[in-house]
Amino acid sequence: MKVLQERILRDGIVKSDGILKVDSFLNHQIDVPLLETLAMELYSRFSDKKVTKILTIETSGIAIAYAVARLFGVPLVFAKKKKSVNIDGDTYVAEIPSSNKKRVSQVILSKKFISSSDSVLIIDDILSNGGSLQGLISLVEAADATVAGLGIVIEKGFEEGGYRLRNLGYHLESLVIIEDMDPRTGSITFCDEGDCQ
């Protein structure tokens, strides 16, 4: 998606350890018109699917997932990373390894919000090693619901998450896929869509 590639090239900052800072438009400050454009594109890529719920994980996936849910006209559910005082009753819990934080964390969802009749589109902002998506998929499958697809804003193609999830048969759409990033020069190269998927 050209407009997003250009924005990443203009404002993204390549850090060491495979980290790309996109905090000026995606996950600390949010450029709302850009996000609406991204949501529209994600909507169009799954508009032929039955979607009854959008599922994401707190925190930085919430805005894009909300924008997509508005276009589909379905509820948004966001899974939580830790048990809060406001979650009680029956929950689904899955473990996710985090590529950034080098430790296993948990993702939690109240059972009452996903049922076996749901067809769930999972949305997130960044796909790296796929731990978060795998955790969200586990929650959907624990509910005997269907995974309608996985929609991602930025996929790090040089990490294994996308490759693994596509191999497992999931319909994964990423608006841009980064082939390589160099923290020394700051350069970022993208795969052409279709080329590296």
Place this chain on the structure above:
Amino acid sequence: MKVLQERILRDGIVKSDGILKVDSFLNHQIDVPLLETLAMELYSRFSDKKVTKILTIETSGIAIAYAVARLFGVPLVFAKKKKSVNIDGDTYVAEIPSSNKKRVSQVILSKKFISSSDSVLIIDDILSNGGSLQGLISLVEAADATVAGLGIVIEKGFEEGGYRLRNLGYHLESLVIIEDMDPRTGSITFCDEGDCQ
């Protein structure tokens, strides 16, 4: 706001310690058309103000703040509760006491996202003792920016946050104000707007 009062009476669950569970429509699962209606009402209450940025705090404020930012056509910034690997450089940090978790936590904002020329509308889902709002106000004031106002979905009028913030002179608008809740009977009573503000 009648539609929200009715939804709280229908789906809200009163817990002990002044906790109101609204997770089926506001902060775990989100009823998107309802949230759009709430955002429109918050927009209308501040539409005469100069607003250049919307500020909220992760996590549960993000969806409503995003919807309000879309209506104003301005960027959304969400402050973070802890330093992540993706925040570096100069930050503003404020301390917030949390009524739920009985401990002091921090709220963090990259300096580059709020400048002295900004007029910032702060949006959040729940107002209890006002700790989060106070933290967000501190961030705005540390940047020498202006607080355009404070927009809240549900204010717990029986806690002191709203009273204190109005006394400090801030323009605070809450879509509903809960006067009292009884965990034994599950009853919830609201203030009429204007009556308890």
